[in-house]
Amino acid sequence: MGVIDQLARRLGQAPVNVSRRGFLAGSGALVLATALPLRPVRGQEIAAEAPAVTAFLELRSDGTALLRSPFIEGGQGIFTAMAQIVGEELDLAPENFSVEIAPAGGPFGIMGGYRLTGGSMSTRTGYPVMRQLGTAARAMLVEAAAREWGVEASELTTEPGVVVHEGSGRRAAYGDLAAAAMDLPVPVSPALKDPADFRWIGTALPRMDVRAKSTGRQNYAIDVEVEGMLLAALRHAPRLGLMPASVTNQAEIEAMRGVHSVQMLDGAVAVVAEKFWQARRAIDAAEIDWIEGEAQWPMPAGFSSAAFRDTLAGATGEVVEVEASGDAAGTLQSADMVIEATYDAPYMAHGQLEPPSATARFNEDGTLDLWMPCQAPEMFVGAAAAAAGLEASQITLHQQVLGGFFGRHFLYATANPFPQAIALAKAVGRPVKLIWTREEDFLRDAPRPLGLARFRGAVGPDGPTALQVEVVGEGPTQRWYQAPPGQDPSATEGISGKTYAIANTHIGQIFHANPAVIGYWRAVGHSMHDFMYEGFLDELAQAGGLDPFEMRLSMLSGSERHRTLLERVGEISGGWTPGPFEAEDGTTRARGVAMASPFGSEAAVIAEVSVDGGEVRVHQVWVALDPGQVVNPSTVEAQVQSAVALGTSQTLVEELVYENGEPTARNFDMYPILRPDQMPQVHTAIVESGAPMGGVGEPGLPAVGPAIVNAVATLTGQRIRSLPLSKHDFG
Amino acid sequence: MQLNINGATHDVDVDPDTPLLWVIREELGLTGTKYGCGIAQCGACTVLIDGVATRSCATPADSVAGLEIRTIETVEDTEIGRRVVEAWVENEVAQCGYCQSGQVLAATALLSDIPDPTDADIDGAMTNLCRCGTYNKIRAAVRSVSEA
Numbered sequence: 041m042g043v044i045d046q047l048a049r050r051l052g053q054a055p056v057n058v059s060r061r062g063f064l065a066g067s068g069a070l071v072l073a074t075a076l077p078l079r080p081v082r083g084q085e086i087a088a089e090a091p092a093v094t095a096f097l098e099l100r101s102d103g104t105a106l107l108r109s110p111f112i113e114g115g116q117g118i119f120t121a122m123a124q125i126v127g128e129e130l131d132l133a134p135e136n137f138s139v140e141i142a143p144a145g146g147p148f149g150i151m152g153g154y155r156l157t158g159g160s161m162s163t164r165t166g167y168p169v170m171r172q173l174g175t176a177a178r179a180m181l182v183e184a185a186a187r188e189w190g191v192e193a194s195e196l197t198t199e200p201g202v203v204v205h206e207g208s209g210r211r212a213a214y215g216d217l218a219a220a221a222m223d224l225p226v227p228v229s230p231a232l233k234d235p236a237d238f239r240w241i242g243t244a245l246p247r248m249d250v251r252a253k254s255t256g257r258q259n260y261a262i263d264v265e266v267e268g269m270l271l272a273a274l275r276h277a278p279r280l281g282l283m284p285a286s287v288t289n290q291a292e293i294e295a296m297r298g299v300h301s302v303q304m305l306d307g308a309v310a311v312v313a314e315k316f317w318q319a320r321r322a323i324d325a326a327e328i329d330w331i332e333g334e335a336q337w338p339m340p341a342g343f344s345s346a347a348f349r350d351t352l353a354g355a356t357g358e359v360v361e362v363e364a365s366g367d368a369a370g371t372l373q374s375a376d377m378v379i380e381a382t383y384d385a386p387y388m389a390h391g392q393l394e395p396p397s398a399t400a401r402f403n404e405d406g407t408l409d410l411w412m413p414c415q416a417p418e419m420f421v422g423a424a425a426a427a428a429g430l431e432a433s434q435i436t437l438h439q440q441v442l443g444g445f446f447g448r449h450f451l452y453a454t455a456n457p458f459p460q461a462i463a464l465a466k467a468v469g470r471p472v473k474l475i476w477t478r479e480e481d482f483l484r485d486a487p488r489p490l491g492l493a494r495f496r497g498a499v500g501p502d503g504p505t506a507l508q509v510e511v512v513g514e515g516p517t518q519r520w521y522q523a524p525p526g527q528d529p530s531a532t533e534g535i536s537g538k539t540y541a542i543a544n545t546h547i548g549q550i551f552h553a554n555p556a557v558i559g560y561w562r563a564v565g566h567s568m569h570d571f572m573y574e575g576f577l578d579e580l581a582q583a584g585g586l587d588p589f590e591m592r593l594s595m596l597s598g599s600e601r602h603r604t605l606l607e608r609v610g611e612i613s614g615g616w617t618p619g620p621f622e623a624e625d626g627t628t629r630a631r632g633v634a635m636a637s638p639f640g641s642e643a644a645v646i647a648e649v650s651v652d653g654g655e656v657r658v659h660q661v662w663v664a665l666d667p668g669q670v671v672n673p674s675t676v677e678a679q680v681q682s683a684v685a686l687g688t689s690q691t692l693v694e695e696l697v698y699e700n701g702e703p704t705a706r707n708f709d710m711y712p713i714l715r716p717d718q719m720p721q722v723h724t725a726i727v728e729s730g731a732p733m734g735g736v737g738e739p740g741l742p743a744v745g746p747a748i749v750n751a752v753a754t755l756t757g758q759r760i761r762s763l764p765l766s767k768h769d770f771g
Numbered sequence: 772m773q774l775n776i777n778g779a780t781h782d783v784d785v786d787p788d789t790p791l792l793w794v795i796r797e798e799l800g801l802t803g804t805k806y807g808c809g810i811a812q813c814g815a816c817t818v819l820i821d822g823v824a825t826r827s828c829a830t831p832a833d834s835v836a837g838l839e840i841r842t843i844e845t846v847e848d849t850e851i852g853r854r855v856v857e858a859w860v861e862n863e864v865a866q867c868g869y870c871q872s873g874q875v876l877a878a879t880a881l882l883s884d885i886p887d888p889t890d891a892d893i894d895g896a897m898t899n900l901c902r903c904g905t906y907n908k909i910r911a912a913v914r915s916v917s918e919a
């Protein structure tokens with residue numbers, strides 16, 4: 041699609057040799073910088089000038105390399121993938137790399153601009169740039185050797201970590217050439233390797249971080265230790281828009297063991313103490329009077345998610361066209377039978393296992409250091425500068441490896457703790473680490489929006505003849521990046537952007553503002569819209585007396601790629617068998633199928649379910665995923681496992697309910713997430729169609745829910761149009 | 772109060788009901804033990820107490836005085852623990868990794884007790900949450916230790 045084309049065009053810039061620019065001076069290292077384009081955030085295709093992103097490679101005299109990844113590691117294996125790609129073109133084994141996150145702005149400001157870790161964009165945007173970086177560095181090392189030996193560069197080859205002159209048998213290690221190479225100009229367009237010769241790209245290299253993460257040695261933001269710091273815990277107003285008037289027992293609290301002070305914040309009260317537990321205990325004891333205050337998105341006192349769902353179901357207003365073909369309205373008008381259904385999906389919490397935290401330290405020279413999780417460093421620095429009253433250049437951001445993210449660590453007003461940590465550090469004149477308890481995380485998370493869509497369709501003997509959908513609500517890209525209705529993919533993707541051939545379609549959005557502070561959740565709009573669309577597609581199949589698998593195949597007759605993928609998932613599941621059938625263990629089971637086209641990749645999923653004690657049990661999930669091409673198959677497989685887990689979790693049990701303006705769940709007791717004994721077996725087939733590289737972090741998720749729900753319909757006859765399944769009784 | 776943590780006796784001066792989790796993290800500075808929920812739901816804070824996997828966020832410090840407490844930092848001091856860590860590395864279980872200290876210790880406790888666990892044993896013992904969905908790899912890693 042257009043996004044990728046735009047990206048490809050911006051990738052023309054050659055790397056710049058910045059090793060003589062004064063920073064890192066004396067390191068004797070070759071330092072290359074290159075510009076990465078901004079990931080065009082959903083809806084941000086509208087932003088005309090995308091700023092750049094930096095990535096750096098430092099080749100050390102000992103032959104090892106330091107790679108500064110533009111993308112943060114949060115379990116998706118991106119550091120390893122980046123080393124694989126650069127190593128491939130540089131001809132240096134990935135195990136010789138150490139990878140760290142590239143800092144925001146700062147001395148690397150010659151690039152300026154933004155970057156995000158999200159949208160399943162890291163590998164696909166990084167891929168061409170990192171290859172270019174690696175090959176440029178390799179060419180410079182070769183050139184350095186050529187000059188030293190007085191031979192033509194074209195006579196030289198490389199082996200991993202070594203430049204070789206076959207004619208004379210001379211060899212030089214990269215580390216010994218780094219200092220000479222750093223004086224050379226960066227070649228404009230050195231040749232990239234023929235993918236047929238790839239040594240590391242496409243192989244299942246082990247991830248670099250598994251040992252540290254298996255022995256408790258990986259540090260996260262919550263583990264940051266800064267000399268002289270105090271710890272803080274806080275309590276937010278139960279609703280956004282309230283503010284603390286007073287803490288009636290403040291003196292008592294300040295007398296508690298270890299407590300430094302009580303601090304009033306915007307919409308919250310914090311306790312600062314020597315230890316977090318002391319702060320936590322004190323804030324739990326605080327008696328706070330809340331009064332009406334101000335907020336950009338005040339939460340209405342009576343807000344309930346159930347009532348909001350009904351409001352969306354009845355919403356009228358302008359239907360802004362997103363996609364259309366043929367004459368959907370006319371075809372439906374003249375159809376013998378029109379199928380109608382309304383689907384909805386709930387608010388959901390991110391539930392990343394590491395609770396949010398931030399550490400702030402003002403330095404003597406007035407600058408500010410911050411330690412925190414973040415998926416968009418430059419944006420965070422900008423917001424931190426505003427919060428601290430400083431220039432962005434006065435802020436050093438220490439980005440920490442993420443204890444899960446799933447969209448949690450984008451910049452959302454009121455959902456990130458760092459502005460509060462800054463205020464507290466300022467107030468107490470010492471560094472402060474603020475940790476949000478899980479309860480405060482649930483209260484101020486930016487949840488996946490509750491969404492709803494109204495479907496009308498007609499079906500003939502050969503499949504659907506018309507489809508009209510009104511998606512009602514607001515997407516996070518409108519909220520945070522001002523994408524207008526109809527041009528906000530996050531509001532409709534998964535209902536828009538489907539690949540089936542239906543002659544007459546009309547997909548529209550009715551904008552309806554969401555009172556909650558909504559955010560991006562893994563797979564974003566796809567996380568719910570594919571459930572709705574694929575569920576309705578099965579309803580059409582049923583109405584037309586068609587097999588859902590065969591009907592989908594026939595609707596894909598125009599696309600070899602999609603047919604292949606659907607056939608593949610059928611194959612790996614042992615052949616399409618909807619059931620119900622009796623399994624070996626005596627349970628009665630059924631299977632459902634669904635597809636999705638998320639984030640530049642394609643996915644086809646079959647799920648097998650049974651019902652046990654009134655609850656749905658998912659036994660197996662087969663996923664055929666076509667991300668075009670693959671850098672690390674074991675990472676892709678792990679991401680599919682993870683996406684299936686989250687997709688199953690949201691389908692079975694997840695729902696953030698609001699009553700009286702507050703979420704009723706504040707922790708994992710009232711907001712269950714998938715337990716180990718609920719995890720299905722996952723069978724993955726990676727199909728490399730050779731199409732432009734798509735994402736892998738999110739694409740495994742969207743088709744899981746509808747495959748489960750379609751299987752449940754086959755098994756029980758109950759068509760579920762509202763998630764999660766746990767609120768329905770299958771007894 | 773005296774606590775025996777990782778083979779050494781530590782004098783800690785905390786309120787007696789301070790959760791063991793925060794004693795370990797804040798008094799001893801051992802941050803491998805994680806805070807995830809604070810209400811015994813997730814298992815990120817799992818430690819071994821006399822060999823039993825225990826959620827330290829809901830364990831008052833004074834209730835474990837005199838008992839042998841082991842955290843992830845010394846898991847490799849035991850043969851089973853060492854094999855569990857190797858299996859975790861070999862199977863590349865971790866994604867974000869935040870839950871994995873607890874998972875490794877839960878597996879160590881299970882395999883110390885039952886060297887060859889059934890699926891039901893694994894279901895019963897491996898109850899820690901993982902938001903990254905590494906459950907199948909966890910099971911495979913546990914299996915690889917028992918089958919080794």
Ligand code: FES
Nearest residue numbers: 807808809814828
């Ligand atoms: S932090 Fe103890 S169980 Fe979650």
Ligand code: FES
Nearest residue numbers: 868870901902903
């Ligand atoms: S690996 Fe991320 S929570 Fe388990």
